[in-house]
Amino acid sequence: MQILNCIIRGELDGILVPVPQYPLYSATISLLGGSLVPYYLEETANWGLDIVNLRQSVAQARSQGITVRAMVIINPGNPTGQCLSEANLKEVLQFCYQNNLVLLGDEVYQQNIYQDERPFISARKVLMDMGGNISKELQLVSFHTVSKGYWGECGQRGGYFEMTNIPPKTAEEIYKVTCTSHSPNVPGQIFVRLMVNPPKPGDISYERFVRESKGILESLRRRAQIVTDGFNSCRNVICNFTEGAMYSFPQIRLPPKAIEAAKNAGKVPDVFYCLKLLEATGISTVPGSGFGQKEGVFHLRTTILPAEEDMPAIMASFKKFNDDFMKQYEDYGGYLRM
Structure with a gap:
């Protein structure tokens, strides 16, 4: 909500959201007065993204006077349960770069993977591996949490977002807004610390x-x-x-x-x-x-x-x-x- 609040200026600002989608996105975009721009996942391709469909969604939104400012990916998917391939992620990153979109990477289920053929790969890793101007310029916000996955299973609340290539002054303002929340729960903070810094070989646990x-x-x-x-x-x-x-x-x-x-x-x-x-x-x-x-x-x-x-x-x-x-x-x- 904090990041979308920074992006959405009014009803003519659009956010690309996958369909099927976690309803938090449509609800938040509506609450903030923006426009949801849907793009459909392909069920017959194991819920993968179709770049042609993405282009069509953006073109249709622009024809209605909507400025598409950001794109959401949910990886692994909710409700669809798929993992995006590295090739698909590269296409998405190139697409966002070409269209000047902020990519919002909802990666909260990244530790819950049930097969070996298509492991979770973070959008940030793929972006950094691509090198060149895109890795230095594409704006990416990655999300992770203990509230999902096998850590908390919705019983614990705590998480973070990581900003990549966000201008320092913008990041500073976002940090100020985030700090207006004066009551973070202590167990959630403990869980987040454990998630990002788990026990290591030699530790007693x-x-x-x-x-x-x-x-x-x-x-x-x-x-x-x-x-x-x-x-x-x-x-x-x-x-x-x-x-x-x-x-x-x-x-x-x-x-x-x-x-x-x-x-x-x-x-x-x-x-x-x-x-x-x-x-x-x-x-x-x-x-x-x-x-x-x-x-x-x-x-x-x-x-x-x-x-x-x-x-x-x-x-x-x-x-x-x-x-x-x-x-x-x-x-x-x-x-x-x-």
Whole structure:
């Protein structure tokens, strides 16, 4: 909020935000009186960024008189759970440099990675490795926190932002604004210090720290696989593997009769589905419409945080509900899972 407050001057200032997106961004941009400029992640490309789509989004915003001033990336993704590739990050950095945009790198799930093929790479590292004028001139603000990931799991609050290539006088003013918050919580400060300066070999707590951290992440990796496999075993459900973060974001291919039933009930189709799921199983999920999605495409977001031993039963309960739901509403001339 502090950084967006510095960037947004009025309703004609636009911020590029990924869709699906963490709703904090749309809410904050609206609160500050700016304009959200959406760019769509490509689900079929494992929620990667399409530079062509980015260019189209900027061009459309400019045609409406909007000055696009910054771009947000969420890496690993929320709610989508993907990790951006190094090649994708280079494209984004070049795009921001060419269009004079500040890049806001939301990297709060960087320690929660569940595969080896696409590790987390920070935007700042890629920028510094690129060298040349871009590494000295592109303005980047990187965000990290203990509130997410395996450190705090939303139970602890503390974080930071790091400014790269921000003019010294501007950074000084931002620091002044930040210092007007006189009541930072002490546990949060302790957690942040531990996150940026964890136990090192030889420290009395190092072996226990490594053992516990490894155990948590290995369990989350197994849970991510259980959830992904569970969703993909269901009729009319497609789910990319959760590469990072804490979430799974499956696409639910709702039959026309279900969409019609939702309309008759006065509900958005994915809200209708999630409410039926909650009523039947007690499983609470968030409709994809809460994060933004392409017209006529429906999702839900769920976490991979329940206890590992409970996950198979949870996914079995979901599968039973989904099978019953599809039998009730499916038009056999419509969607069929092949």
